[in-house]
Amino acid sequence: MTTFAPPASTEGRAARRRAAQEAAKRARGRGRRRKRPASGGPVVVLSRLAGELFITLGLVMLLFVGYQLWYTNLLADRTVKDTAGSLLQNWDRSPAAADAPPVAAFEPGQGFAILYIPKLDVKVPVAEGTNKAKVLDKGLVGHYAEEPFKTGMPADRQGNFALAGHRNTHGEPFRYINRLVPGDKIVVETRDAYYTYEMTSQLAQTPPANVSVIRPVPVGSGFTSPGRYITLTTCTPEFTSTYRMIVWGRMTGERPRSQGAPPELNSP
Template structure:
């Protein structure tokens, strides 16, 4: 073995800087320089504190973090809200179903109200207009015999089938003209915008009795909507195939129970009449948009005019 020693002139006080034995080599090998082996690095002192403090230290200059140290980098996927639990999802679905149900019910109710207040009037006005035109055509095709001539007896209620038109009622003050049909069946008569004649009560041509009629006040053409505005002295005309019958309003009842059928008697109870005569009774629902009670208007016949003599003064505007 051979060893390389320090060159001459090295002061003794410096001593041996290193362990020169590491440079020893076998004698049979060519001598060459070998660098000293690197000493293991001493571990750095662990900074006080937790992970945050160690991250701030980072092994580099103060205030800087070494690459790959400190907090974890974002993974690229943003942290979203916590997914709802099963119970929360059921509550959300239930709330949506309830909301949609209320919206649907509201739409159905709106359509129903529109149908009742508007569309039924459209249909009823069409039907009433067709019924009036049919009556006028029939009357124009037959001669009108004079009243009391004996050639054609006045038709009785039994001469008409339920729902069959036989007259037209005119209320000049209200500008109303509606056909009158036999019976007061809601589906066959009243809902078609017609005025219905109470079966069993008198006809206009009868020499005594109470000609009683009914009609809707709201919806389905609402023929009697404004009869509450009539006052004593106003005229009402009932036109038939043979004559015009003029009645004068004599009073009424603002509200009475629907079960009060005494107003249909030959001398209507609650009217100003006390003796038999030729009377008119009109009935309709009250208050408006309700069937709680009945509004009654009474009239007394003041003129019977054959069609051959033309319209009465109440219709010509001379009254």
């Protein structure tokens, strides 16, 4: 005999359905509450903001250091190569007449010579003046040409050809001049001639206000009478401008540019 279960009540099924729906809603609500992050108090918010600020400042500082140590040198190297190339091209195209006197004055920022320090593998144009924006920050070496610090030129029969250059960043042409020792050669090429100097002495540190180091007979150099001298000046210690480092030399040779470079530039 087959038996049948009594049919379920319609109201019972509806109640169970409503109960299931309510349970699902409560479960979804609990899930949403668990996913919502805790906002925290004012101290937490300020800590997060401070952390983000320090991270941003750190990135900015890294970018600035990279710009100073790498990018300024890259820009300076391009300027140095372009300026030296232009000078050599102009001199070769329009050499000075044999009886023409050397040019004694140039416009501020104008390149007029090339400085070589063979021991340090330095080849850098020399421009008139020591303005940072127009000369030094472009990677060039600047000639002290403004009063009251005006100094001599290589062609002068007597005088001190005084130059300034960066030790760090912007091409850093004078970074290693502290490695020069007496007897090392320094050569200056102009449109007319090559002038060879021999390094004689250096001053490791002196205040920036000590302008006596670039006088016609520079104080502290060991020179006691007028002559034909060269002075290189740069900042020290490295990456600061607190003091100045000075290197002096005495001219030992001069030859017309038409005769070719001196042996000091041709030797390996």
